[in-house]
Amino acid sequence: MSQKTTYIPEPELVQGNHTFGSITSLVGDIVETPAPRWWYIAFAVSNLLLGLLLAMLAYLIWEGTGVWGLQNPVGWGWAIVNFVWWVGIGHAGTLISAILFLFRQGWRTAINRFAEAMTIFAVMCAGIFPAVHVGRIWVIYWVFPLPNQMQMWPNFNSPLLWDVFAVSTYFTVSLLFWYVGLVPDLATLRDRVKSKLGKMLYGTFALGWTGGNRQWQHYEKSYLILAGLATPLVLSVHTIVSFDFAVSIIPGWHTTIFPPYFVAGAVFSGFAMVMTLMLITRKIYGLQDIMTINHIEKMNIIILVTGNMVGFAYIMEFFIAWYSGFEYEKFAFVNRAFGPYAWAYWIMFLCNVISPQFFWSKKMRTSITASFILSIVVNIGMWFERFVITVTSLAQDYIPASWGYYSPTWVDILTYVGTFGLFFSNFLLFLRFLPMVAIAEVKMVMPQADPHNYDEDGNELPKESH
Amino acid sequence: MHQAKLIDSLTYPETAKTHKILFGIALIAGLISLAGLFTDTKQFFFSYLTSFVFIASIGLGCLFFVMIHYITRSEYGVTLRRIPETYSSNMLYVGLLFIPILFGMQYLYPWTDQALLAKDQLIADKTPYLNTTFFIIRNVIYFGIWSFLGYRLYTNATNLDKTGDLSLDAAQRKVSAPGLFIFGFTTAFASFDWMMSLDPAWFSTMFGVYLFAMSFQVFFAVTILTVLYLRSKQLLTNTITNAHMRDISLLFFGFTVFYAYIAFGQYFLIYYANFPKSILWYYNRFDGGYDTMAWLLLFGKFVVPFILMLPAKAKTNMKIVGSMSVLIIALHFVEIYWIVMPTLHKGTAVFHWLDITLLISLSAVFLGLFFSKFRSNNMVSNNDPRLQASLSKH
Numbered sequence A: 001m002s003q004k005t006t007y008i009p010e011p012e013l014v015q016g017n018h019t020f021g022s023i024t025s026l027v028g029d030i031v032e033t034p035a036p037r038w039w040y041i042a043f044a045v046s047n048l049l050l051g052l053l054l055a056m057l058a059y060l061i062w063e064g065t066g067v068w069g070l071q072n073p074v075g076w077g078w079a080i081v082n083f084v085w086w087v088g089i090g091h092a093g094t095l096i097s098a099i100l101f102l103f104r105q106g107w108r109t110a111i112n113r114f115a116e117a118m119t120i121f122a123v124m125c126a127g128i129f130p131a132v133h134v135g136r137i138w139v140i141y142w143v144f145p146l147p148n149q150m151q152m153w154p155n156f157n158s159p160l161l162w163d164v165f166a167v168s169t170y171f172t173v174s175l176l177f178w179y180v181g182l183v184p185d186l187a188t189l190r191d192r193v194k195s196k197l198g199k200m201l202y203g204t205f206a207l208g209w210t211g212g213n214r215q216w217q218h219y220e221k222s223y224l225i226l227a228g229l230a231t232p233l234v235l236s237v238h239t240i241v242s243f244d245f246a247v248s249i250i251p252g253w254h255t256t257i258f259p260p261y262f263v264a265g266a267v268f269s270g271f272a273m274v275m276t277l278m279l280i281t282r283k284i285y286g287l288q289d290i291m292t293i294n295h296i297e298k299m300n301i302i303i304l305v306t307g308n309m310v311g312f313a314y315i316m317e318f319f320i321a322w323y324s325g326f327e328y329e330k331f332a333f334v335n336r337a338f339g340p341y342a343w344a345y346w347i348m349f350l351c352n353v354i355s356p357q358f359f360w361s362k363k364m365r366t367s368i369t370a371s372f373i374l375s376i377v378v379n380i381g382m383w384f385e386r387f388v389i390t391v392t393s394l395a396q397d398y399i400p401a402s403w404g405y406y407s408p409t410w411v412d413i414l415t416y417v418g419t420f421g422l423f424f425s426n427f428l429l430f431l432r433f434l435p436m437v438a439i440a441e442v443k444m445v446m447p448q449a450d451p452h453n454y455d456e457d458g459n460e461l462p463k464e465s466h
Numbered sequence B: 001m002h003q004a005k006l007i008d009s010l011t012y013p014e015t016a017k018t019h020k021i022l023f024g025i026a027l028i029a030g031l032i033s034l035a036g037l038f039t040d041t042k043q044f045f046f047s048y049l050t051s052f053v054f055i056a057s058i059g060l061g062c063l064f065f066v067m068i069h070y071i072t073r074s075e076y077g078v079t080l081r082r083i084p085e086t087y088s089s090n091m092l093y094v095g096l097l098f099i100p101i102l103f104g105m106q107y108l109y110p111w112t113d114q115a116l117l118a119k120d121q122l123i124a125d126k127t128p129y130l131n132t133t134f135f136i137i138r139n140v141i142y143f144g145i146w147s148f149l150g151y152r153l154y155t156n157a158t159n160l161d162k163t164g165d166l167s168l169d170a171a172q173r174k175v176s177a178p179g180l181f182i183f184g185f186t187t188a189f190a191s192f193d194w195m196m197s198l199d200p201a202w203f204s205t206m207f208g209v210y211l212f213a214m215s216f217q218v219f220f221a222v223t224i225l226t227v228l229y230l231r232s233k234q235l236l237t238n239t240i241t242n243a244h245m246r247d248i249s250l251l252f253f254g255f256t257v258f259y260a261y262i263a264f265g266q267y268f269l270i271y272y273a274n275f276p277k278s279i280l281w282y283y284n285r286f287d288g289g290y291d292t293m294a295w296l297l298l299f300g301k302f303v304v305p306f307i308l309m310l311p312a313k314a315k316t317n318m319k320i321v322g323s324m325s326v327l328i329i330a331l332h333f334v335e336i337y338w339i340v341m342p343t344l345h346k347g348t349a350v351f352h353w354l355d356i357t358l359l360i361s362l363s364a365v366f367l368g369l370f371f372s373k374f375r376s377n378n379m380v381s382n383n384d385p386r387l388q389a390s391l392s393k394h
Helices: A020-032 A037-063 A078-102 A106-110 A112-133 A137-143 A159-192 A196-205 A213-246 A258-284 A293-323 A327-338 A342-360 A368-395 A410-433 A439-444 B018-039 B041-072 B082-089 B091-103 B114-119 B132-163 B167-194 B207-232 B242-273 B276-284 B290-309 B312-316 B318-343 B353-374 B387-391
Strands: none
Touching: A020 A159, A020 A410, A020 A439, A037 A112, A037 A410, A078 A106, A078 A112, A078 A159, A078 A213, A078 A258, A078 A368, A078 A410, A106 A112, A106 A293, A106 A439, A112 A137, A112 A159, A112 A258, A112 A410, A159 A196, A159 A213, A159 A439, A213 A258, A213 A368, A213 B242, A258 A293, A258 A342, A258 A368, A258 B242, A293 A327, A293 A342, A293 A368, A293 B167, A327 A342, A327 A368, A342 A368, B018 B041, B018 B353, B041 B082, B041 B091, B041 B132, B041 B167, B041 B207, B041 B318, B041 B353, B082 B132, B082 B207, B082 B353, B091 B132, B091 B353, B132 B167, B167 B207, B207 B242, B207 B318, B242 B276, B242 B290, B242 B312, B242 B318, B290 B312, B290 B318, B312 B318
């Protein structure tokens, strides 16, 4: 039997009949032309928030962690919630850049640079919280196994310590991965910018890249190796974050589904954050040809899938809490949904499980407005998820006499708000000074990069070229 | 470069007697096993359950792959897809093979024992879920859904072969998307029903994901070996190319790591918390011969395949990938044995001949069903809209 159908090509990843040259100018011009006025305004606001963050941290270190809302029995509050939230957001970058790369998903090229940058800044925001929560930050180096005359060693049995290593490794590898990917594009900018200083700086960081064959070979090999290294890190970081909770024996925390559930949740919130930022930037900078509706749709599908994984985990937790026959386990979950924090639980459930269901419809998946609103809703939901897990499991513990209701203080709130200042200050600098789309990689997925001598039906063209 | 074309014959040789031989084996092994039903009834049902989960999990892994293939519009999978598609189209028969278990429930599941329920409040509390009627209803639902999905995906695909009607390709995605959603829940609850409730006091939220991870890992091994079998018969040698084998081996490698991650995660969290309620399950599985199996699983299902399949070149070396597939399939059975059997033989692993005869019988049925169906339709979707892209992969 022969084939009756012909080859149906996928929609082109880059729309709008671009040439290699026009892609370079589309992305390069953003860096080379003066920043628009909105950028200065946004940067000023972000800096103000960053200042707020620094002030809050200084106040915290001066006064001690008592300025936070922590008190018995809730010994973990907004700090860990914010930590997990930010570090979770960071996961999308590595997922897009490393895992989708290993799966040879060409569509990642439009958003990987962007997502990787977001990862790095999100991990920076995340790292603040565990660092400052120790109280006496001036002895933070005690987390490292340094020989000392007090014979004092970190507790290697504690996932909190593994976190230090996991997050710092993750940050380092993500940064390296981002930088290696940037090298060819930095060389492009070096060759294009007019200012002497720009030429020197881009030139320095481009490491003498000339785009020679040998260089590309080395580049691709190192990129592949870094992708291979980064992939287990995506799993490990959030797995260890989930261990922070799950190795304990607190009902609501000790449940075996936590590792994959946290990873799915992290990818979920990370994609939502990439979506929010991408929809704004593609509009402002006119990158609709590179970050197309197809990209948005694919990302929305991933949001839907991971949202359902998170929903699956919620349902499994609830079911097994009942099935376990363990009264404390049952109480922890019933209390989550109907206790004093029910409002938080239902916000979480609505935002994370119900809202992504809109993406079953193709119309919603390809609607910019819907994508934008839902991406923000998802991140609100994921913040509440961490809040629900952390606080509700602690507030009503085994001894009813010590039950309490946790509320954050103004320091908690303003510190969290301040982290957005850190994030956006960095992000705006990135948009201003670095190519926000991987120029070289986008070119690789354009049809021009695949010259061939057969037509779309696979028939050879009359003229044989080699 | 020359654009690839479909040049192989797409039909499995009519004269091949593969399925008849397999059904013959199944019948003989089945009849021998029946003797065991009368001599050692309890053992029979435990051995039966082990082998049943073995074939059912392969079917489930295949079903998942077919659905995810359509959702992701995978290109490499086009030439391979008919293999898992055919395996999973037989879920109805797998469901029929579940019926004997319903007759052995009183031997398998302690929660069917009224005397125990009267004594043990913890298990009695679970009766709203763990009771015979609901158990049967649930399993009818699971197999109903899986049979429907497997059958529908298979018939749509074979109709596409015949008619070239591309709306069928879109229809596959309409089945697959909700299919995956339902698959997740049904597989999880099936894992609770079949295996977790053997020890009704024990519970783990990860257990459904654990069965899924095992199933998906073994699916790759089964598919790879099926392709190698076809290649040994000089079938599809130009259609399923090294590029396709490289991609499927890459995913085989990836999901071997995923399996290890899930299996270790579950073990580790229970080990670390060391709750009497949940640690006993593992305690019984690290004792009296079961500990050897556990180490075998660690090395054979993760460490060795991980090291051997890590290099990029290994993924096109069919000696390595093929031998790892054999290893994984064998250990997949060992793992189910390791999960199921400690309930029957607590403290010491006791090998019984029924374990082997039933494994042979059920596997031969499963493979026989595969080959009898595989010859009635094309071995590759000749009208798949992504076939050309798939053939041109290099």
